[in-house]
Amino acid sequence: MIGLIASRLAQIGLTLAALSFAAFLLIGLMPGDPIALAIAGDPRLSAEDAARLRALHGLDTPILQRYLAWAASVLSGEFGHSRLFARPVAELLWPALGSTLLLLGVAVLLSAAFGLLLGALAAARPGARALVDATAILAASAPTFWIGILLIILFAVLLGWLPAGGQSEAGGLDAVRFLVLPVATLAIAGLASWARHAASALTEALSSPWIVTARARGASLRRVLWGHALPNAAPPLVTLAALDAGALVGGALVTETVFARPGMGKLLYDAVMGSDLNLALVALLLIGAVTMAATLSADLALRAIDPRLRDAP
Amino acid sequence: MNARLRLGLACLALPAAAALAAPLLSALLGLDPAEPDLFNRFAPPSAANPLGTDDLGRDVLLRLAYGARVSLAVGLATALAATLIGTAIGLFAAWAGGVADAVLMRVADALLALPALPLLVILAGLDPAVVGLPRGEPIADMIRIVAILAAFGWVGVARLARAQALSTLARDHVRAARALGVSEARLVLRHVLPALSGPVSVATALAVAGAVLAESTLSFLGLGIAPPAPSWGNMLAGAQEAVFEAPQAALWPGLCIMLAVAGATLVADGLRRG
Numbered sequence: 001m002i003g004l005i006a007s008r009l010a011q012i013g014l015t016l017a018a019l020s021f022a023a024f025l026l027i028g029l030m031p032g033d034p035i036a037l038a039i040a041g042d043p044r045l046s047a048e049d050a051a052r053l054r055a056l057h058g059l060d061t062p063i064l065q066r067y068l069a070w071a072a073s074v075l076s077g078e079f080g081h082s083r084l085f086a087r088p089v090a091e092l093l094w095p096a097l098g099s100t101l102l103l104l105g106v107a108v109l110l111s112a113a114f115g116l117l118l119g120a121l122a123a124a125r126p127g128a129r130a131l132v133d134a135t136a137i138l139a140a141s142a143p144t145f146w147i148g149i150l151l152i153i154l155f156a157v158l159l160g161w162l163p164a165g166g167q168s169e170a171g172g173l174d175a176v177r178f179l180v181l182p183v184a185t186l187a188i189a190g191l192a193s194w195a196r197h198a199a200s201a202l203t204e205a206l207s208s209p210w211i212v213t214a215r216a217r218g219a220s221l222r223r224v225l226w227g228h229a230l231p232n233a234a235p236p237l238v239t240l241a242a243l244d245a246g247a248l249v250g251g252a253l254v255t256e257t258v259f260a261r262p263g264m265g266k267l268l269y270d271a272v273m274g275s276d277l278n279l280a281l282v283a284l285l286l287i288g289a290v291t292m293a294a295t296l297s298a299d300l301a302l303r304a305i306d307p308r309l310r311d312a313p
Numbered sequence: 314m315n316a317r318l319r320l321g322l323a324c325l326a327l328p329a330a331a332a333l334a335a336p337l338l339s340a341l342l343g344l345d346p347a348e349p350d351l352f353n354r355f356a357p358p359s360a361a362n363p364l365g366t367d368d369l370g371r372d373v374l375l376r377l378a379y380g381a382r383v384s385l386a387v388g389l390a391t392a393l394a395a396t397l398i399g400t401a402i403g404l405f406a407a408w409a410g411g412v413a414d415a416v417l418m419r420v421a422d423a424l425l426a427l428p429a430l431p432l433l434v435i436l437a438g439l440d441p442a443v444v445g446l447p448r449g450e451p452i453a454d455m456i457r458i459v460a461i462l463a464a465f466g467w468v469g470v471a472r473l474a475r476a477q478a479l480s481t482l483a484r485d486h487v488r489a490a491r492a493l494g495v496s497e498a499r500l501v502l503r504h505v506l507p508a509l510s511g512p513v514s515v516a517t518a519l520a521v522a523g524a525v526l527a528e529s530t531l532s533f534l535g536l537g538i539a540p541p542a543p544s545w546g547n548m549l550a551g552a553q554e555a556v557f558e559a560p561q562a563a564l565w566p567g568l569c570i571m572l573a574v575a576g577a578t579l580v581a582d583g584l585r586r587g
Binding site for chain 1 (some may be wrong): 399423424425427428429430431432434435436438439455523526529533534535536546549552553556557559563566567569570571572575579
């Protein structure tokens with residue numbers, strides 16, 4: 001078990017190192033380093049000033065050397081300064097990460113709960129199967145940002161019940177009003193895969209011999225479904241949660257952008273649009289690390305609930 | 314042809330017909346999809362503008378039809394590129410085995426483990442002029458988006474192709490052909506490749522769905538097809554800005570995306586069930 005965690009952590013570290021190097025190289029090949037941007041912003045800077053600044057910040061050294069220096073400072077917890085927000089990157093990252101984790105956590109719980117209900121409906125009532133299937137395909141085909149826009153139109157423009165975006169200034173209960181629509185957007189976007197997988201896992205479990213036996217001995221459909229079929233259908237659903245982590249994080253980026261919610265996704269997007277590439281790179285690495293950590297914890301949870309996997313390599 | 318395949322093809326037929334008929338529609342209505350008419354903003358549906366006009370007074374139906382050309386072209390080109398690259402890599406990994414197989418599959422795993430959209434946003438935000446692509450031209454935007462999406466899209470195809478190729482390589486007729494002295498190139502191309510068509514066609518259909526969705530997302534974010542060229546995604550970006558003035562503008566482009574993506578998904582489902 002500990003060996004498994006160690007090897008997976010090593011794999012995550014290696015992936016992040018490769019990703020950071022590739023991204024650093026790509027960004028380094030782009031024209032327009034921070035000095036060129038500074039010159040464009042201030043005509044009084046001369047070519048000699050630029051050369052001096054480049055030497056001062058080490059931008060005249062080979063890219064590999066620059067990458068190693070950058071990696072060493074990031075590993076020591078020094079993330080540098082954001083040109084776009086004129087603040088240290090670390091000050092921007094942690095509040096944004098908290099906001100995104102809150103959004104994702106609530107949305108995942110909701111989409112798992114409603115997805116399971118829809119899946120159970122499809123498994124227990126074969127007549128409802130086609131309806132659940134159609135709903136799932138439509139929900140999976142609708143772009144996340146469109147779901148967000150439709151919810152804004154319905155609840156913010158037409159009904160006027162909820163704010164169209166942004167974040168609460170008052171905090172407390174008021175903050176919940178700003179959370180409702182983004183959470184609903186992400187939950188609807190994630191609902192489809194939960195419903196489809198729950199339906200197929202529960203249908204399979206319901207046709208197993210022990211379920212048929214339990215039914216024959218007089219157990220009610222409700223008891224059999226939630227007491228016997230669901231625990232046996234849990235492993236594929238936890239696997240799905242692990243596989244979906246990346247898509248979910250992408251959905252958070254779109255949702256935060258649509259609702260102008262300050263989170264990791266919006267931070268990365270703003271950094272790319274404002275060509276603050278250092279901030280974009282650090283945000284990308286943090287998002288990647290969180291995603292892979294989520295996948296790993298889902299895999300470990302899978303081993304905890306399925307004893308058959310514990311002895312597997 | 315099963316029911317899902319037929320339904321999927323029917324869903325795709327409408328946007329495909331609109332894409333083909335776009336110039337005809339333009340001539341019929343006597344309008345240009347990129348020509349603003351500021352005296353006619355957010356016009357309601359009428360004989361002159363069957364679905365009304367957008368924030369710059371351009372005809373919505375016409376822009377949807379021209380947007381279909383962009384979205385479907387990007388979807389199909391991405392799927393084609395992803396299929397070619399993915400099949401080649403999957404086939405090679407299965408045939409070569411050993412270190413080459415392990416390295417290629419680790420790369421595929423890493424690409425699957427990382428969140429795709431944040432990576433796509435960073436790649437799409439880089440300056441295309443560096444690799445010699447002109448900036449701002451619709452066709453250059455399309456090539457850029459196809460290249461970026463295909464760089465991630467091959468993974469799904471490669472995994473399916475590799476799994477099928479591994480099982481085919483172990484089959485008796487392939488081993489017999491090898492024992493008879495058939496060259497390795499002929500063995501792989503003539504006896505293994507045809508066996509991949511089933512799983513690969515499913516992966517291709519799924520790649521079309523994924524590419525249409527990803528292109529619309531990037532265009533919505535302002536990183537894909539740049540206006541004034543219409544794409545369903547950038548039409549929705551305009552619609553969100555006008556959400557209080559003209560909420561109806563958000564309806565049609567989203568429905569088009571949903572129709573095309575659901576169509577491709579159903580085709581994949583239908584092909585899988587054979």
